Amino acid sequence: MAIEIICTELGKSYIGDGVTTNALQNINLTFSKGEFTAIIGPSGSGKSTLLSLIGTLDKPTTGKIQYDGEEIMNKSKNKIADFRFEEVGFIFQQFHLLPTLTALENVLTPLFAQKVAYKKHRRGEEVLEQVGLADKMNSLPSQLSGGQQQRVAIARAIVHKPNWLFADEPTGNLDTETGERIFELLRQLNKDKECGVIFVTHNPKLAAKADRMITMKDGGVISDQPGESK
Numbered sequence: 021m022a023i024e025i026i027c028t029e030l031g032k033s034y035i036g037d038g039v040t041t042n043a044l045q046n047i048n049l050t051f052s053k054g055e056f057t058a059i060i061g062p063s064g065s066g067k068s069t070l071l072s073l074i075g076t077l078d079k080p081t082t083g084k085i086q087y088d089g090e091e092i093m094n095k096s097k098n099k100i101a102d103f104r105f106e107e108v109g110f111i112f113q114q115f116h117l118l119p120t121l122t123a124l125e126n127v128l129t130p131l132f133a134q135k136v137a138y139k140k141h142r143r144g145e146e147v148l149e150q151v152g153l154a155d156k157m158n159s160l161p162s163q164l165s166g167g168q169q170q171r172v173a174i175a176r177a178i179v180h181k182p183n184w185l186f187a188d189e190p191t192g193n194l195d196t197e198t199g200e201r202i203f204e205l206l207r208q209l210n211k212d213k214e215c216g217v218i219f220v221t222h223n224p225k226l227a228a229k230a231d232r233m234i235t236m237k238d239g240g241v242i243s244d245q246p247g248e249s250k
């Protein structure tokens with residue numbers, strides 16, 4: 021697991037209809053290689069914005085983000101896309117699975133048109149086995165429960181062996197028990213050294229189980245402390 025992420029004086033404003041929203045201000049954070057961090061805070065506090073900046077989905081208005089010392093967002097669109105493919109996986113509250121594709125086909129979509137050093141089909145099977153869906157590879161999303169669909173989404177997010185997995189309220193659409201199982205799966209993937217995890221949640225119980233818990237309010241970090249596991 022490689023790549024340390026350093027955010028320096030990071031800020032993000034959204035401008036629309038003459039109104040400026042300062043979604044993030046003066047964020048200074050370092051995410052060490054392989055860390056498991058939860059981000060918690062009220063609605064509108066900037067959690068998703070922070071995740072989308074760290075994940076190179078959007079550009080900061082001020083400040084910078086370095087990945088092992090490199091400022092990826094200063095590079096060309098193609099280089100940013102390459103970086104995202106190589107280093108980053110995402111999961112969201114909505115699973116965003118393609119309804120007409122099987123679980124295995126969904127998992128293989130990020131590898132489409134990519135040259136990789138491993139056998140794609142076998143890698144797809146391997147990650148579905150890792151998330152506990154060995155017997156559901158040929159099922160369509162509509163034939164799977166919510167928790168199983170999120171497992172497919174997790175398998176898809178790690179199929180290309182990213183160093184970081186960014187999870188934006190991945191348990192938000194699941195009942196408490198299923199949400200806890202998904203959390204434990206992310207924890208396990210992290211422990212197995214698959215990838216570092218940054219996990220946005222509204223659930224304080226889950227957040228406390230992370231190695232580190234960052235609390236946000238009004239676009240800033242108001243606390244940054246070790247979780248119960250540390």
Ligand SMILES: Nc1ncnc2c1ncn2[C@@H]1O[C@H](COP(=O)(O)OP(=O)(O)OP(=O)(O)O)[C@@H](O)[C@H]1O
Nearest residue numbers: 034036041042043062063064065066067068069070
């Ligand atoms: N594309 C956008 N255009 C304009 N304003 C935005 C945009 N995205 C987010 N915002 C605003 O930025 C602020 C932070 O939003 P963000 O989604 O990061 O919060 P959050 O903590 O993830 O909230 P939630 O827990 O509800 O998902 C909010 O005031 C939001 O309305």
